[in-house]
Amino acid sequence: MTTATLWGARADGAARGWELVPMDSNILPLVAEVEKTAYSHPWGIGHFSDSLLSGYWLQMLVTEPQPDDPAEWASAPRLPDGRWLLGYLVAMPGFEEVHLLNITTVPLHRRHGCARLMMGALIAWSRLQGALALWLEVRVSNRGAIALYEGLGFRQLNVRKGYYPDADDRREDALVMSLRLGTERDAAATEGARA
Ligand SMILES: CC(C)(COP(=O)(O)OP(=O)(O)OC[C@H]1O[C@@H](n2cnc3c(N)ncnc32)[C@H](O)[C@@H]1OP(=O)(O)O)[C@@H](O)C(=O)NCCC(=O)NCCS
Numbered sequence: 001m002t003t004a005t006l007w008g009a010r011a012d013g014a015a016r017g018w019e020l021v022p023m024d025s026n027i028l029p030l031v032a033e034v035e036k037t038a039y040s041h042p043w044g045i046g047h048f049s050d051s052l053l054s055g056y057w058l059q060m061l062v063t064e065p066q067p068d069d070p071a072e073w074a075s076a077p078r079l080p081d082g083r084w085l086l087g088y089l090v091a092m093p094g095f096e097e098v099h100l101l102n103i104t105t106v107p108l109h110r111r112h113g114c115a116r117l118m119m120g121a122l123i124a125w126s127r128l129q130g131a132l133a134l135w136l137e138v139r140v141s142n143r144g145a146i147a148l149y150e151g152l153g154f155r156q157l158n159v160r161k162g163y164y165p166d167a168d169d170r171r172e173d174a175l176v177m178s179l180r181l182g183t184e185r186d187a188a189a190t191e192g193a194r195a
């Protein structure tokens with residue numbers, strides 16, 4: 001999958017086209033700036049460029065500007081071509097599994113379904129890779145992200161004690177969560193059974 005057009009609705013009900021496009025190295029300084037606004041321990045440019053070099057799946061959710069875009073978006077991040085950057089993800093393919101390493105929505109664009117859209121695209125892509133499971137780590141305090149994953153059917157596998165750095169040299173536990181995917185054929189069969 002290179003570029004996908006996804007359609008969704010903003011919280012105010014307005015229809016809007018969102019596109020998932022590959023992240024490239026020119027965009028990394030912008031993405032690293034967003035990281036600083038999203039995490040206590042953000043990834044730097046090197047994390048993203050290493051991921052690109054390793055052939056991981058790095059995607060950005062973007063949308064075309066529209067005349068009625070809210071005035072407060074004026075300071076929101078934009079790509080060089082003028083499109084709004086809404087969020088991004090980084091996923092590492094493995095043997096029959098995919099590991100989600102990073103998913104982030106720009107703070108101004110949260111609670112409009114951006115992460116749910118990106119996760120849907122990731123699940124579809126993972127199935128195409130032949131992955132049977134998608135898994136991730138999440139801070140135990142990150143209730144919003146945990147709610148997102150649980151809403152998509154992820155289940156808690158275990159806890160990694162002290163996995164994440166925290167303030168003042170403390171550590172925070174990680175939940176390991178996983179979603180069973182089945183194959184593309186299983187998904188089609190399920191859809192067929194529902195029809
Ligand atoms: C977690 C994060 C990616 C969610 O992005 P988002 O685009 O706002 O999420 P969505 O709008 O798609 O939310 C989908 C669902 O997830 C849950 N959810 C998301 N954020 C939530 C929050 N802050 N509190 C409670 N539930 C939340 C809700 O069930 C939501 O559905 P609803 O809005 O219909 O109630 C975003 O808050 C973020 O970038 N946080 C900082 C980075 C981070 O923590 N990434 C995850 C690392 S594991």
